[in-house]
Amino acid sequence: MKHFMAVIGLAAMLSACGSTVKLDNVPVEDRSGVSTGASSGSASDVGKADGSAVGKGTVASVNLNKSAQDASMQGTTRVVYFDYDSFVIRSEFQSVIEAHAKYLAADKSRKVAIEGHTDERGGREYNLALGQKRSEAVRKALSLLGVSEAQLEAVSFGKEKPAVLGSTEAAMEKNRRAEISYR
Amino acid sequence: MHASACAQFRVEVSGVGLTQIPVAMAAFKGEETSIQKISAIVQADLERSGQFRGVDATGITLDENSRPDFSSWRQKNADALLAGSVSRLADGRFDVRMHLWDVVRGQDLGSQSKAVVQADLRLAAHEIADYVYEKLTGDKGVFSTRISYVTKRGQNFNLWVADADGDNAQSALSSSEPIISPAWSPNSKQLAYVSFEARKPTIYVHEVASGKRRLVANFKGSNSAPAWSPDGKTLAITLSRDGGSQLNLLDLSVVGSEPRRIAQSGSIDTEPVFTADGRTVYFVSDRGGSPQIYRVGLTGGNPERVTFTGSYNISPSLSPDGRWLAYISRVSGAFKLHVMELSSGSTNAITDTIADERPSFAPNSRMLIYATQQLGKEALMISTVDGKIKARLAGQTGDIREPNWGPFQK
Numbered sequence: 001m002k003h004f005m006a007v008i009g010l011a012a013m014l015s016a017c018g019s020t021v022k023l024d025n026v027p028v029e030d031r032s033g034v035s036t037g038a039s040s041g042s043a044s045d046v047g048k049a050d051g052s053a054v055g056k057g058t059v060a061s062v063n064l065n066k067s068a069q070d071a072s073m074q075g076t077t078r079v080v081y082f083d084y085d086s087f088v089i090r091s092e093f094q095s096v097i098e099a100h101a102k103y104l105a106a107d108k109s110r111k112v113a114i115e116g117h118t119d120e121r122g123g124r125e126y127n128l129a130l131g132q133k134r135s136e137a138v139r140k141a142l143s144l145l146g147v148s149e150a151q152l153e154a155v156s157f158g159k160e161k162p163a164v165l166g167s168t169e170a171a172m173e174k175n176r177r178a179e180i181s182y183r
Numbered sequence: 184m185h186a187s188a189c190a191q192f193r194v195e196v197s198g199v200g201l202t203q204i205p206v207a208m209a210a211f212k213g214e215e216t217s218i219q220k221i222s223a224i225v226q227a228d229l230e231r232s233g234q235f236r237g238v239d240a241t242g243i244t245l246d247e248n249s250r251p252d253f254s255s256w257r258q259k260n261a262d263a264l265l266a267g268s269v270s271r272l273a274d275g276r277f278d279v280r281m282h283l284w285d286v287v288r289g290q291d292l293g294s295q296s297k298a299v300v301q302a303d304l305r306l307a308a309h310e311i312a313d314y315v316y317e318k319l320t321g322d323k324g325v326f327s328t329r330i331s332y333v334t335k336r337g338q339n340f341n342l343w344v345a346d347a348d349g350d351n352a353q354s355a356l357s358s359s360e361p362i363i364s365p366a367w368s369p370n371s372k373q374l375a376y377v378s379f380e381a382r383k384p385t386i387y388v389h390e391v392a393s394g395k396r397r398l399v400a401n402f403k404g405s406n407s408a409p410a411w412s413p414d415g416k417t418l419a420i421t422l423s424r425d426g427g428s429q430l431n432l433l434d435l436s437v438v439g440s441e442p443r444r445i446a447q448s449g450s451i452d453t454e455p456v457f458t459a460d461g462r463t464v465y466f467v468s469d470r471g472g473s474p475q476i477y478r479v480g481l482t483g484g485n486p487e488r489v490t491f492t493g494s495y496n497i498s499p500s501l502s503p504d505g506r507w508l509a510y511i512s513r514v515s516g517a518f519k520l521h522v523m524e525l526s527s528g529s530t531n532a533i534t535d536t537i538a539d540e541r542p543s544f545a546p547n548s549r550m551l552i553y554a555t556q557q558l559g560k561e562a563l564m565i566s567t568v569d570g571k572i573k574a575r576l577a578g579q580t581g582d583i584r585e586p587n588w589g590p591f592q593k
Contacts, residue, residue, distance in 0.1 A: 113382070113383065115382075115383075121518075122495070122497065122513070122518060123454075123497045123498045123511055123518075123540055123541065124363050124364070124540065124541070124584075124585070125363070125364060125407060125408045125421070125453055125454050125467075125497075125498070126451075126453065126454065126467060126474055126497045126498070128363075128377075128384065128405060128407050128408075128421075128428075128453070129407075129421070129428035129451040129453045130451070132404070132405050132423050132427070132428050132451075133427075133451070136423070136426065136427070153383070153403055153404060154404055154405075154423065155382075155383035155384065155404055155405050155423075156384065156405045156423070157361070157379065157384075158363075160361035160363065160379060161361065161379075181382075
């Protein structure tokens with residue numbers, strides 16, 4: 001009988017165990033580069049335009065879609081691929097890094113997350129650390145080209161977000177990458 | 184193995200030359216009208232441990248008040264006999280009673296009685312299995328403990344809490360972004376884990392009974408690999424905010440406390456795990472050029488390398504009794520679960536699979552749970568420390584990974 005009271009207490013605890021937390025409504029970062037917060041300055045300009053002396057038919061165009069402002073970046077890839085077990089940015093991607101660096105250095109209001117990824121081999125946490133080495137290689141390269149550290153955050157998804165499913169070498173090549181994600 | 188019909192771990196591999204204690208388990212009186220077949224749950228628990236085998240007791244009517252004929256059970260080669268009953272009380276709860284005998288010595292090994300709500304009948308059965316296990320082996324049973332793991336179905340990730348036999352699984356968290364590295368708090372009430380819901384890895388502490396979540400690490404860069412100190416007051420975590428993946432200690436008793444770095448290096452340091460005395464942290468580092476397991480004292484001193492064989496040794500797990508280190512080693516391109524006896528350094532690979540991940544010891548140090556792949560599908564396995572008995576968690580569809588075995592229920 002010694003556990004009698006303890007078991008009743010446990011019963012009360014367990015009866016509340018069904019509470020599932022759902023995160024399906026968590027806002028997901030929009031990769032198109034839409035950023036309403038950064039455009040609030042432009043929004044106030046609308047009011048100014050309304051009370052100014054310009055003609056009544058004048059329309060001040062406010063574009064909340066930052067990606068439209070990123071027109072110069074549209075043709076530029078956001079993905080840098082890496083060799084197996086490597087964190088060295090291949091020379092073919094130097095122009096990609098330079099294009100992003102030029103854009104970011106010119107607009108200090110823009111921030112990017114550099115997301116490192118690995119292929120599926122090995123442990124999840126160790127791959128997270130390997131993905132971090134890739135994202136930090138890109139972060140350092142951007143920083144060396146004059147981008148402020150305040151604009152950059154290097155993070156890792158390890159092997160959790162493969163670009164391509166499958167265990168073929170072709171799939172794994174596509175997964176060893178760092179993605180430059182405008183926020 | 185009729186008993187495993189209600190359990191979700193299916194025993195798949197049996198060792199040879201094992202000493203298994205033969206136990207006769209009579210059907211509990213009244214269990215035919217109970218929604219849980221107590222004797223079957225107890226038998227499945229004991230057989231899954233690899234240390235017991237059931238002796239046929241079908242058709243025999245016994246309960247906790249019986250005076251069994253020991254000689255007839257000895258003739259059936261039973262060493263022990265379990266009997267009991269389940270009856271409904273006036274308040275709707277169930278009175279579960281048991282009695283255990285050593286039939287070789289003709290000894291009474293004691294009896295227990297518990298009143299439980301219907302939802303806890305399984306737990307009552309697991310506690311009976313724990314009682315039998317402890318009386319017959321001298322070690323504490325782990326059948327009433329809980330496990331946690333993660334499933335992925337399409338783009339939906341769930342963090343689950345289940346009984347140690349895999350049954351009674353309940354979702355603690357559902358997310359459209361990955362969840363990894365769940366770790367039970369020492370008081371078995373909370374899980375720390377890494378969630379990618381903010382499109383980067385951050386660490387939460389989640390109270391299982393209420394679903395209340397606390398974001399404890401959201402520093403610039405990646406936040407990962409939470410491990411609890413034995414007193415539950417500190418998390419060892421991996422942060423990249425200073426550049427690279429580095430170990431830090433985070434005081435949980437102070438909201439917003441500043442993490443303190445340990446084992447600093449210019450290399451990857453990650454996957455920390457505390458020793459039972461809380462004085463040492465084992466971790467993975469590539470400071471020597473390849474990922475190896477190291478240990479460092481928290482009161483000072485240089486990290487000391489622990490693994491020397493192979494070029495990829497990760498995911499350390501310590502048995503609570505301090506005797507064993509389990510880890511994953513890459514051998515000829517295959518990722519295999521290894522167990523090292525720390526006193527001698529002798530090491531064994533204990534699986535036939537090639538994509539083993541993230542071992543975690545049962546709180547009695549006798550068994551392990553780990554993730555692997557079978558026929559191209561993710562699977563969770565439990566194994567004895569010597570690898571001779573294994574069972575696979577069945578019943579969950581989709582990918583299943585990141586197991587963690589919880590502590591003894593307090």
